[in-house]
Amino acid sequence: VLTEVKTIQRKQKAMINTFINNLGYQHVAINCDHTSGGVLIASRLDEEPKFIYDMPHNNIEEIYNEKRCLTAVFSELPLNVVAHYSPFYNVDTPGRTEQVEKYRQTFNEFIAKDLILNNRQPGRGRNTIITGDLQVAMTTQDISKNCNENTPGSLPQEKDIFRELLSQGYTDVFRRLHPNKNETTCHSKYYSKTGKDLQSKRIDHILTSERIIPLDCHILPVPPTLSDHSAIHATLDIPRQTILPPLKREEK
Numbered sequence: 001v002l003t004e005v006k007t008i009q010r011k012q013k014a015m016i017n018t019f020i021n022n023l024g025y026q027h028v029a030i031n032c033d034h035t036s037g038g039v040l041i042a043s044r045l046d047e048e049p050k051f052i053y054d055m056p057h058n059n060i061e062e063i064y065n066e067k068r069c070l071t072a073v074f075s076e077l078p079l080n081v082v083a084h085y086s087p088f089y090n091v092d093t094p095g096r097t098e099q100v101e102k103y104r105q106t107f108n109e110f111i112a113k114d115l116i117l118n119n120r121q122p123g124r125g126r127n128t129i130i131t132g133d134l135q136v137a138m139t140t141q142d143i144s145k146n147c148n149e150n151t152p153g154s155l156p157q158e159k160d161i162f163r164e165l166l167s168q169g170y171t172d173v174f175r176r177l178h179p180n181k182n183e184t185t186c187h188s189k190y191y192s193k194t195g196k197d198l199q200s201k202r203i204d205h206i207l208t209s210e211r212i213i214p215l216d217c218h219i220l221p222v223p224p225t226l227s228d229h230s231a232i233h234a235t236l237d238i239p240r241q242t243i244l245p246p247l248k249r250e251e252k
Helices: 010-022 096-119 156-166 173-177
Strands: 002-005 027-031 038-043 050-053 069-074 079-085 127-133 186-188 199-201 204-208 213-220 231-237
Touching: 002 079, 002 127, 010 027, 010 038, 027 050, 027 069, 038 069, 038 079, 096 156, 173 204, 173 213, 173 231, 204 231
Parallel strands: 079 127
Antiparallel strands: 002 038, 027 038, 050 069, 069 079, 127 204, 186 199, 213 231
């Protein structure tokens, strides 16, 4: 999964697809436009997934007209992979905080309800991975020691919405495996009180649903000439089949 993917012309998407195909990824989908960064999912699995663009049936364009969400639905595992590039909580722009807050709440609703409905399959037994730039650092362990915590990416209202997402049964894979590590993924001068010092937060995440077992997760530094974000790599044990008791019919 890649975030902040931007293409200016349609032919650039074809060029990116070809490049990634040559790396061994059979299936590639990009959801972005020429005005803002979006997301990309690439898969080496034999099965061609069904791709869901944006958040259908949520009127997300009326809230935030940028392409920031892409879901790959695999039937054989069964598995949903949700790539998400959450909008930045810029307190300096009038009306931005309310707009972003509504967008993030809509994303939580999409994960809780509409993702299952759009698949037209029972949610019971399906596994889900949510990954990307989710723009939230939850604790002081997720920011650099010189970082100003009271800045976008670690504000109380942002943490509250993120907790709502986790409360649906999702695990922060890195924190689950490394409860005491202080590591970060995004490096910016914006978090600084002076606007000059480079400071960092762990705002890029891999979240997994309950039946997925995290085996390994580590942060891979990326040269600053390529990106202001580090990469995250995880190894997961994903059950291929889940046998559950039949649903009980409600008594009328």
